[in-house]
Amino acid sequence: MALTKTQRRTRIKQRVRKNVTGTAECPRLSVFRSNKEIYAQLIDDQSGRTLLAASSREKGIKAEGAKSEVSFKVGELVAEKAVAAGITTVAFDRNGYLYHGRVKQLADGARKGGLKF
Secondary structure, three states, rough: OOHHHHHHHHHHHHHHHHOOOOOOOOOOOEEEEEEHHHHEEEEEEEOEEEEEEEEEEOEEEEOOOOHHHHHHHHHHHHHHHHHHEEEEEOEEEOOOOOOHHHHHHHHHHHHOOOOOO
């Protein structure tokens, strides 16, 4: 029986999460992509806390442009918040999505903003 798109993503997500964990010094940058929006969180898996978050729903981000351009801005925003909090290195968690399109744009924006992964 063929897997649905959601089941396939969940299987990939579980496979990636076996190896990618976040600490307070090097948190996990988790990406969630919906049809309209994109969200990014820095997560400390040892304490189970979200350190900071950014999304395309924040003021000033969703002005105009294609979804990939908005994703790049969200990446820059999460990097700006992380650098302000003293975080420079992260472990990137693509959350089962292909490293392509909006997910790649978010990662490029985060790198441009000063994050290393």
